[in-house]
Amino acid sequence: MAHGGNNNRAIEFPDLQGYKTLVCDLHMHTVFSDGSVWPNIRVMEAKKDGLDVIATTEHLEYQPWIKDIPHPDRNRSFELATGFAKNSELMVINGSEITREMPPGHTNAIFIKDANKLMVDDPIDAFLEARKQDAFIFWNHPYWASQSPDASVPVDQVHLDMIKNGLLEGIEIVNDTTYSNEAFQLALDHNLTILGTSDIHDIIDWQYKIPSGGHRPVTLVFAREKTQSSLKRALRKGQTVVWFNKKLIGKSDFLIPLINSSLSIRSASYIRNSTIVHVVLANNSDAPYILRNQSKYDFYNNTDLIMVPPHGEAIIDVRTIDKKRKFEMQFEVLNALTAPATHPVFRILVRPKQ
Numbered sequence: 001m002a003h004g005g006n007n008n009r010a011i012e013f014p015d016l017q018g019y020k021t022l023v024c025d026l027h028m029h030t031v032f033s034d035g036s037v038w039p040n041i042r043v044m045e046a047k048k049d050g051l052d053v054i055a056t057t058e059h060l061e062y063q064p065w066i067k068d069i070p071h072p073d074r075n076r077s078f079e080l081a082t083g084f085a086k087n088s089e090l091m092v093i094n095g096s097e098i099t100r101e102m103p104p105g106h107t108n109a110i111f112i113k114d115a116n117k118l119m120v121d122d123p124i125d126a127f128l129e130a131r132k133q134d135a136f137i138f139w140n141h142p143y144w145a146s147q148s149p150d151a152s153v154p155v156d157q158v159h160l161d162m163i164k165n166g167l168l169e170g171i172e173i174v175n176d177t178t179y180s181n182e183a184f185q186l187a188l189d190h191n192l193t194i195l196g197t198s199d200i201h202d203i204i205d206w207q208y209k210i211p212s213g214g215h216r217p218v219t220l221v222f223a224r225e226k227t228q229s230s231l232k233r234a235l236r237k238g239q240t241v242v243w244f245n246k247k248l249i250g251k252s253d254f255l256i257p258l259i260n261s262s263l264s265i266r267s268a269s270y271i272r273n274s275t276i277v278h279v280v281l282a283n284n285s286d287a288p289y290i291l292r293n294q295s296k297y298d299f300y301n302n303t304d305l306i307m308v309p310p311h312g313e314a315i316i317d318v319r320t321i322d323k324k325r326k327f328e329m330q331f332e333v334l335n336a337l338t339a340p341a342t343h344p345v346f347r348i349l350v351r352p353k354q
């Protein structure tokens, strides 16, 4: 969603035809589990980053500050965050991190109604209770080196059964500063929703060097409207793209429309007495698009690599050899992935002024 240009740290991507682009961070911690801040700081950071949605996801089973901050109600972090977000555009979702040994490892249940009821011995009972509350459940950092020393994804029969029984609908392919090809491939193979989250424990600005132009990882969710039910439906249908370290990662169904909504021809006209078209390609998103030419034509002012800066434009002088009424340009998008090591193709029709 567009948040206006005043705050240049706000994460900005355009809406798609028929969908609102909701910028979501669905995994974070406060002092109500092992984080270092009170929930108001998570809300203030989210507002600065122009987020549409956050989920509070305290560890149920890991509570290092419980002696200092006793809180018998495990919904308390969510309630406080909701209060701090009141009178703002930020939507806060109630969630919990079900924190177990591998398998199943750590998972987030979000859109829960009562976190207290998830505190049961058998992890599967916790998932069944979350499902009863109509939660959306995803596998957190499945390749986490603390639980998987070679950072592979240790898929177990437990996970396959959970997927089969609708107890695992999504998977983090990005968590904090980490990414996994294997998790991405698993999402594609099992039709899991792909997610990227900060899992922030400390301070967003320090962790992602925001004053020097960094950004937190987020999940862009393409929902019909900005409501909890529409967001949940979009998550269940896998309508997401992850924005991580200036890269876009997602299934092609939504990643290609996002690229098409981001890039447009601002102007195109033949340079006088030549067959060279002066094309201005504009970008209305935060992504620095890196395009490799696959068109029939080459360029007078560029090699085959074009960079379209965020909220900026690139000038491409195209040698069409003959004067054309229209022609297609085609590029491989190197800063985007639709599968491990697979870049999508962006095509655009140019109708130059003669």
Ligand SMILES: [Zn+2]
Binding pocket: 097, 106, 140, 141
């Ligand atoms: Zn975790």
Ligand SMILES: [Zn+2]
Binding pocket: 027, 028, 029, 097, 199
């Ligand atoms: Zn966590």
